[in-house]
Amino acid sequence: MLNLSNLQPAAGSTKSKKIIGRGEGSTRxxxxxxxxxxxxxxxxxKRKSGFEGGQMPLQRRVPKFGFKSLNRVEYKAINLDALTSLLDKDASATTMDAAYFVANGLVSKNAKIKVLGRGEIAKAVEVHAHAFSKSAVEAIEKAGGKAVTL
Structure with missing residues (x-):
């Protein structure tokens, strides 16, 4: 009967450890x-990471270029067609702010929001966001709504 006390690996599936540095009689x-x-x-x-045997390593062969601006602001883009689809689901909405977008799963809690002008909006609605494109502001105001910058 097979149980935990008599488990063994299959015959020939394991090898004994190579014994190194124990005199010439060991052959190693x-x-x-x-x-x-x-x-x-x-x-x-211990080999240095990136060391290529004295050859010029990859991180030194490839040139550096560009830079990362410390003042860059990352916006989460929301287009007008996304606002329209939200209005189709929730017709009673009159204002759309960051909390509304988070509740509907368009952005995460701390994201900065920019409304872009792809698509059209038919209903007058007050939209609160951190930034707007010119075409988005025009389309929202044309529909009778208001674009409020946070």
Whole structure:
């Protein structure tokens, strides 16, 4: 009967550990399979990350370019067609602010919102956002609504 006390791996599936550095009689004494001399044969050797054997490493061959602006503001874009689809679901909405967008799953809680002008909006609605494109403001005001910048 097979139980936890007599479990064994299948025959031939495991090998015994290679014993290294225990004298010449073990056939792996002396250099202990490390070859002769050089940093790799010494104890404590650790190759530097990115080291390519003295060849100019990739991170130094490839040129640097561009920069990241520290003052960049990332906006989450919401187009007018997304606002229209929200109005189709919830016809009673008169104002759309950040909390409304979060509740409907368009943005995350701390995201900055920019309303863009793709699509059309038919209903007069007050939209609160951090930024608007010119075409979005025109379309919202044309429909009788109001674009309020936070």
């Amino acid at each position: 004494g002396g250099t202990s399979t490390r070859g002769h001399k050089g940093a790799k044969s010494r104890s404590g050797y």
